[in-house]
Every structure is written in structure tokens, then in C-alpha cells.
Amino acid sequence: MGPLHGLRVVELASIGPGPMCTMLLADLGADVIRIDRLEPSGLGVPMKARFDVNGRSRRSAALDLKSAVGVDAALRIVDRADVLIEGFRPGVAERLGLGPADCHARNPRLVYGRMTGFGQTGPLAQAAGHDLNYIALTGALDAIGPVGGAPLPPLNLVGDYGGGALYLAFGLMAALFERQTSGRGQVVDAAMVDGAASLMSMFHGMLAAGGWSGPRGGNLLDGGAPFYGVYETADGQHVSIGSLEPKFYAEMVRRLGLDDKFLRLQGDVSQWPALRQAIAAAVRERTRDEWSALLEGTDVCFAPVLKLGEAHRHPHAVARGTYVEVAGVVQPGPAPRFDRSVPGHPRPAPEIGAHTSEVLAECGFTDDDIARLRTSGVIR
Numbered sequence: 001m002g003p004l005h006g007l008r009v010v011e012l013a014s015i016g017p018g019p020m021c022t023m024l025l026a027d028l029g030a031d032v033i034r035i036d037r038l039e040p041s042g043l044g045v046p047m048k049a050r051f052d053v054n055g056r057s058r059r060s061a062a063l064d065l066k067s068a069v070g071v072d073a074a075l076r077i078v079d080r081a082d083v084l085i086e087g088f089r090p091g092v093a094e095r096l097g098l099g100p101a102d103c104h105a106r107n108p109r110l111v112y113g114r115m116t117g118f119g120q121t122g123p124l125a126q127a128a129g130h131d132l133n134y135i136a137l138t139g140a141l142d143a144i145g146p147v148g149g150a151p152l153p154p155l156n157l158v159g160d161y162g163g164g165a166l167y168l169a170f171g172l173m174a175a176l177f178e179r180q181t182s183g184r185g186q187v188v189d190a191a192m193v194d195g196a197a198s199l200m201s202m203f204h205g206m207l208a209a210g211g212w213s214g215p216r217g218g219n220l221l222d223g224g225a226p227f228y229g230v231y232e233t234a235d236g237q238h239v240s241i242g243s244l245e246p247k248f249y250a251e252m253v254r255r256l257g258l259d260d261k262f263l264r265l266q267g268d269v270s271q272w273p274a275l276r277q278a279i280a281a282a283v284r285e286r287t288r289d290e291w292s293a294l295l296e297g298t299d300v301c302f303a304p305v306l307k308l309g310e311a312h313r314h315p316h317a318v319a320r321g322t323y324v325e326v327a328g329v330v331q332p333g334p335a336p337r338f339d340r341s342v343p344g345h346p347r348p349a350p351e352i353g354a355h356t357s358e359v360l361a362e363c364g365f366t367d368d369d370i371a372r373l374r375t376s377g378v379i380r
Contacts, residue, residue, distance in 0.1 A: 001343060002028040002334070002338075003028055003338055004025055007025070007029070007030040007031065007176075008031050008081045008083070009030045009032045009082065010074075010077055010083070010084045011033065011034040012034075012084070013034055013036045013037060015087070016087070016156065016160040016165075017192065018168075020164075021115065021169045022034070022085055024166075027334035027335075028343050029341070031059075033058065033077060034058050034060050035063055035077065036060050036061065036353060037065070038063075038064055038353075038379075039352075049351050050327040050328065053349075055349030056326060056348055056349050057347045061353065061355055061359040061379075062356050063378065063379055064378045065096050068097075069376070069378050070378045071096060071097045073363075073365070073378070075103070076364065078106065078107060078110065079363070080362070080363060082110070083112075084103060084113065085113040086112075087116065089116065091126075100187050110185040111176055111188065112185060113171065113172050115164060115168050115192075116190075116191055116192070117164075117191065118134070118191055118193055119189060119194060120189045121189075130160075131192065132156075134163065134192040134193045134196055139203070140200050141154075143203065144222070146217055146223070147215065159192045163198070163199055164195055167194070167198065168188065175188050206219075225272065226273075226276035227242075228243070228244055231280055231284075232280070233283055233284065233286060233287050234284055234286055234287045235289075237287065237305065238288065239303070239304050240305055241302055243301050248299050251298065251300050252279075256283070258278050258282060259278070262275055288305075289304070291304070311323070326346050326348050333346065353379070356380060357370050
């Protein structure tokens with residue numbers, strides 16, 4: 001049931017990129033055990049488990065990690081794991097007795113993933129922050145927003161998920177691959193500032209080559225180029241046009257009915273304001289759906305700007321099965337695709353502690369042991 005079937009992952013409950021990373025692993029077949037706090041305070045926006053999409057497809061064991069008995073139970077779970085993921089500030093896991101040294105002393109093959117905003121070292125390592133702060137330090141935030149306006153937060157896609165969850169997942173897979181040769185686990189220090197900086201690699205090259213200059217909204221991919229942007233339609237909706245290559249640009253000019261003089265003006269930055277005005281006027285002549293009927297599937301590089309609640313109904317998403325329904329909640333399905341190791345259907349996120357007894361039994365705890373832990377308040 002997925003290419004990661006047989007991989008055992010322990011997730012110390014956190015918010016943001018940690019759960020996203022473990023969702024990706026669980027989606028592809030890993031057996032993920034989330035060690036939850038006894039109460040969910042401080043772990044994000046309260047919601048019913050079935051709405052917690054990033055928390056899907058894992059099991060939950062709720063332990064009191066401030067108790068030595070609870071920590072011992074957690075370590076016995078870690079004994080059987082291939083991967084551990086934690087998202088505390090540097091030093092917190094060590095103070096709990098669940099740091100890399102504690103875990104590797106018992107399980108030398110463990111790949112220990114650490115997810116933070118600023119990393120395990122450096123002058124900001126202990127500072128609080130969120131996605132917005134991390135991408136602000138990398139230049140990514142400054143590049144996103146309107147001309148003459150302030151930078152706009154791109155949701156939490158660039159820091160938390162792109163620079164955080166995906167780089168952590170990539171680092172874990174690299175460490176697991178290396179373990180095949182060395183037989184040893186290691187620590188993966190995944191910092192969102194590092195990942196977001198890495199995502200900006202191409203733009204550093206463009207900056208050095210003189211291809212990225214001037215204010216925000218004046219460059220090729222930041223909305224400055226009129227043939228790579230978003231336009232309002234007759235019904236107040238929007239469409240996206242990304243006609244970067246000359247042949248695609250020529251197709252756009254033709255299909256929008258623009259004057260042939262614009263065919264020669266793609267690279268003339270001084271003419272971009274006039275070109276933008278002409279494109280905007282043409283797009284305003286039809287509704288979003290009318291433009292979709294005319295341009296979708298053509299070499300204009302076009303797509304309607306869909307609202308979040310519309311995306312799953314688009315014919316392309318339907319044909320590919322991009323979205324699935326889990327416990328009545330429509331959500332993106334596992335990605336990417338595999339031709340042999342096809343992942344199973346996602347399961348809804350568990351209630352806190354739903355699998356505590358089951359997980360502890362797998363680690364050798366007897367029914368009496370589990371009953372004593374429950375009575376003493378160490379587990380839920």
C-alpha cells in the first residue's frame with residue numbers, strides 16, 4: 001500500500017511543517033505513530049479530527065512526556081522506529097530525554113528529523129517565529145506583492161510547507177538511503193530559512209546575471225511582465241496567462257485579438273505598460289468561463305483562477321482523481337503517483353490517544369501495564 005510500506009515513523013506532535021511532512025510519508029504507506037500530549041492545547045487551531053487534513057493516516061498515542069514513565073514509553077516506541085520527527089525549539093527534546101543522543105543510544109539506525117524555523121544553530125536559533133518571518137529573511141517575501149505596495153504573505157506555502165515540510169521529507173529520504181550503506185542513522189537539521197533560501201536559487205542566478213533588478217512587480221516572474229500575470233474578466237473573476245516563450249506569446253496575441261504590432265514588443269520593457277493595458281482590455285470582454293472555453297488546452301498557457309472550493313470540480317482534477325473525500329471532507333489525495341506501489345486511500349486523522357493501548361501493546365506492554373499507566377494519568 002504505497003512505496004513507503006514498512007517504514008516506521010514516530011512523530012512528536014507539532015504544528016505546521018511537521019504534520020505536513022508526516023502526512024506525505026503516511027500517504028505513501030509509512031506507519032506513522034504520532035505521540036500526542038494528553039491535551040491538545042497549543043498545537044494549533046482547534047478542530048474536529050476529520051477536518052485535520054494534515055493529520056490524516058496515522059495513529060495517535062497520547063503520553064505525558066513530563067513524566068519519566070511517559071518518556072520511557074515514548075523511547076520504547078522509538079526503539080522500533082526508522083524515523084523520528086520533532087518540531088521543538090532547539091534543546092527542548094534533549095530536556096525531555098528524547099534528544100538524538102537519547103534515541104540513538106537505544107536505536108542507532110534511527111533517522112532523527114528536526115524541523116525548526118531558524119535551525120539548530122545560529123543567533124536566531126532560539127527565537128520564536130512563523131512562516132512569514134522565515135521567508136522575510138530569504139528575500140522571498142520581498143519579491144511577492146503589488147507594484148508600489150507592501151509584500152504579501154503567500155499563505156504559509158513557501159516557509160512552512162515548501163521550505164520546511166518538503167525539505168525535511170527529502171532530507172529524511174536521503175538519510176535513509178545513506179543508511180543502506182553505513183547501517184547508521186543520523187540527524188537531519190531542516191530549517192525553514194534554509195529551505196526557503198534554496199527555493200530562491202534560480203532568482204539568485206538571475207540577480208547575479210542582471211536579469212532581476214528594480215522594484216517588486218517589475219521583473220519577469222513577479223507580475224512585472226504583462227504576458228505573465230492575472231487579469232480580471234467581464235464577470236469580476238480572474239484568469240491567469242503565462243505566455244513566456246515567444247511562440248506561446250504569439251499565440252496569446254492572436255487568440256486575444258491584439259494588434260499585430262504587439263508581436264514585436266514582448267522583449268521591449270518600455271512597451272509593457274501599453275501591452276498590459278491591451279491585454280486587460282481584451283480579457284475584460286468575456287467572462288472567466290467563456291475564456292476557459294476558448295483558451296484552456298491551448299498553447300497560450302492559460303488557466304482560470306479557481307476558488308479553493310471550486311478546484312476539486314475542475315474536469316482535469318476529476319479526470320486525474322486529484323482530490324479524494326475522507327470522512328466527508330474533500331481534500332487533495334496522495335502525491336506523487338506511482339505505477340506499481342499505489343498508495344491506499346487516506347484515513348481521517350485520529351482522535352488524540354485513539355491508538356495508545358494498541359501502540360503500547362506492540363512495544364511489549366501488557367494489559368496490566370497499560371491499565372496502570374492509564375490509572376496513573378500517564379497515558380490517554
